[in-house]
Amino acid sequence: MSRVVVIGGGIAGLATAALLARDGHSVDLVEKNAELGGRAGSWERDGFRFDTGPSWYLMPEVFDHFFRLLGTTAEAELDLTLLDPGYRVFVEDGSAPLDISADLEKNVTTFEGVEAGAGERLRAYLTSARTTYDLAKDRFLYSTFQSLRPLVQADVLRRAGTLVSLLARPLDRYVARSFTHPTLRQVLGYPAVFLGSSPDRAPSMYHLMSHLDLADGVLYPMGGFTTIIAAIERLAQAGGVRIHTDSAVTEIRTGPVGRRPGGRPGRRPRAAVRGVVVRAGDGTQRVLDADVVVSAADLHHTETTLLPEALQTYPQRWWDQRDPGPGAVLIELGVQGSLPELVHHSLLFASDWQANFDAIFGDSPHVPEPASIYVCKPSQTDPSVAPAGTENLFVLVPVPADPTIGRGGLDGAGDPTVEKAADAAIAQIASWAGIPDLAERILVRRTVGPGDFVADVNAWSGGALGPAHTWRQSAFLRGRNASSRVDGLLYAGASTIPGIGLPMCLISAELVVKRLRSDTTTTPMAEPL
Template sequence: MEFDRNTRPTALVIGAGLGGIAASARLARAGYQVAVLEKNARPGGRCGQLARDGHRFDIGPTLFLMPEIFAETYAALGERMQDHLDLRRIDPTYRIHFDDGLQLSLTSDLNAMQEQLEAVEPGSFAGLLRYLAEGYDHYHLSLRRFVGRNFYNLLDYFSLQNLPLLFRLKALVRHYDHIGRYFNDPHLKAAFTFQNMYLGLSPYDAPATYSLLQYTELAGGVWFPMGGLYRVVQSLESIARAHGVRFRYNTPVKRIEVDGGGKRAFARASGVLLADGSRLAADVIVANADLPYVYRELLPDPAEARRLERKKYTCSAIMFYWGVDRVYPQLGTHNVFLSGDYRQSFERIFADHSLPERPSFYVHAPARVDPLAAPPGQDTLFVLVPAGHLDDLAPQEWKGLRQQARAAVLSSLADIGVTDLQEHLKFEYNYTPPDWLRVYNLAKGAAFGLSHDFWQVGYLRPHNRHRRYRNLFFVGSSTHPGGGLPMALISARLTTERILEERASGQRPLARQPAAQDRSSREAALGSLRS
């Protein structure tokens, strides 16, 4: 595969995850010749799909949130989202099951929410309304001022205009501590903080900014695209092909090739070396692979790889994909089972890098909304059990932990009347942290990638352009703005904007270096934030 080097600019995208596909399509629409190189047989990355005997599973994400961000991507590519996705709103969004038998159905029906919450804690419905109002503020402010834009230097991020907003967003307040302003009952505190696990975070460590997650669910809605989340991947890949993007699967990249030696002004990425020994050259390289893997294996850059190794990572997950030969009406589309010892369960995951004795977990039954997800009269069940990531200093025995997780899930399901699942199980696929590392090159097998605490978001997160090789860019969950499908699409937009801006300017400028006085101001600002 060779580009026509005498006409349009060229770009190679490493990885066909959602961010890589969206970036490739945006670049192609802007006039680039684009090729996407993917080591696996199909697109999607963690947003992949399994299918067997009429059962269909999304491998990773199962929640379609923030539809306006998806709609913007389709519109930017000259398409209408509704022409490609048949979206169904899921309401109630979840059934939450607590260890003591209490159940809550989170719903956008405020009358139903009032009845449920007041039965648990009198006066709590007013707290919910205030909490959602705060979530509205956090969501729109974050998107407008922090998530949806590029930052080119530290003072751009910690500007005089932005510093007050960081406090308004409760960026330095822990979410679980903050939830006490709205609810006293531990059931309600858990019900409105467990969503931090979407980002692989503990609510005891996550910034209170993430109250925006609950707002997006109850106000913007939880949706399901018919055909599963993989339908998003398929449609965007089809659109990218229509714009001329070429996809090569089963094509692992061995190395990103660079030239320029020690001359900083001329250092650039010239192309890639494939595992089969062939080489491809391009004007721009965009890496959609997990960023620690890029620095450790593809460049390689040992110093930067070590720096990334020292960063905080999210938890991982033990996953089960079960095809069963009967339907379990006790389960809705989305089901959450929360551990009785909420705090201890997170300590086991994030401090011990292990599995709680009685873990919390999530069950997705897509056939409740999409009958084609399972054969008639049967069920397709997706189970996610949060667990610690790989720990080289204290290696875990994942076979035993997987068995422990399976037994805990079956026990909790039996508590709600699902007592015979083992007898009706047709087949099982499962993933553990070593699988996330092996299949998707995720550092530490952390299923959600780099963590999203205050010191690893915005400009403090790995940047979407290499500091030295100015035509090497990054897209996806490892870089700004972070993890999750909507953020991957925003990442694709931001990275593409940066590529096009720098090409239009005819140069690849260095980020403005702050003067000594500016650096003092920056250090003072950081010091005040840490205190």
């Protein structure tokens, strides 16, 4: 068994540390910030508590499997509740809002009420989504791609033609084959945004995501998403993980090549890990020796900052040809009084979606106006996140991944472009949802911009989610989870396989264990670990 250092205390780093300790390794986890959680953080003021990142609990079977690997269950660790409606959709033209239910049959009826024949077409669409999701879960999501031979299975070969088609055709064109009404197309195309992409750039393979919200439903952990972080931290420490906060890794130490587990095949490494150099909050430095280093920090930061160029598997020239996904302006609002016009999750879709995405991903990037924005009102479900008689709002405005847009601040004190985007979003919610006095009722206001993502989590280009899931950045074409230049250096998190989102980060932690075990299977590991 190895001495392991895990870099980064977000969900991927914590999950990796917990699994490796369970597997018998000696594990130290180092986190540069004072608090754990990374993007899945928390902020409090005047009785309001805000989740500062992920807010959709999807793919519950992935969470269940992860906790069972550690000898417990999601039911034992979390207090989950089903949201109904799962979310509400507002559109720019002022049409009546559309509610997406936790019940498939209600959603079939809703689609039929918007467009004749769309109900049964939705049923067929979601059948395909479920089939594709099951195949992805069984053959791709839990694969390290260390060997492609396990992918050559009968179920994959039978669907080879379909899979090629789903990879070659963008999601928006796939949706347009079955649905005409623009709002229905937006509902089915929006999952691309969860993946850091857009419907015209994400492969139609990702129509599988619609199975998650339209058929399975959306859950919420009472107490907020910080309870997930707390649960995994608790399990990691119970397993013996030593957690060091206020500890920034400044260098991955290497030495002559030796035998190290988990290396990538077909490549001759130039060095082997020896540990990391850590700078504490008081400026003092120390060395943590290790046989294996797992970086759950941003992969761009790990490769281009913590390693010399000669040892970089993914040098800057590689990133110059890649897509960082969107940035975001986040707005956390404490609001006086109730807001019945909004539900737990609300989506506001601009009419000209293409112009929206061109503003974010096109040749002349700028903050879109009006933007297609996301609003979370967890106080509808969870009284612990806001004082009585008030509401908690978390607003996400997708913007280009560009740190020069600036940083946020308290009470309008952030950089001008960030605060302008926040003002526009508040006015948009007020107008589209029919809350004309929203701005006057704000008690607490905090903004976060792309510059904050760089400062807080070392995000490449200020990206809010991670590298976009385009066809060139999906599955085995995404950054792998092991260095080809440094033996014993592995990766976890949203910027490596399998990708963006809390469930994907939990899977990435499991893939580290599989890599160290030289496990090339494509299915989840046996429970418990």
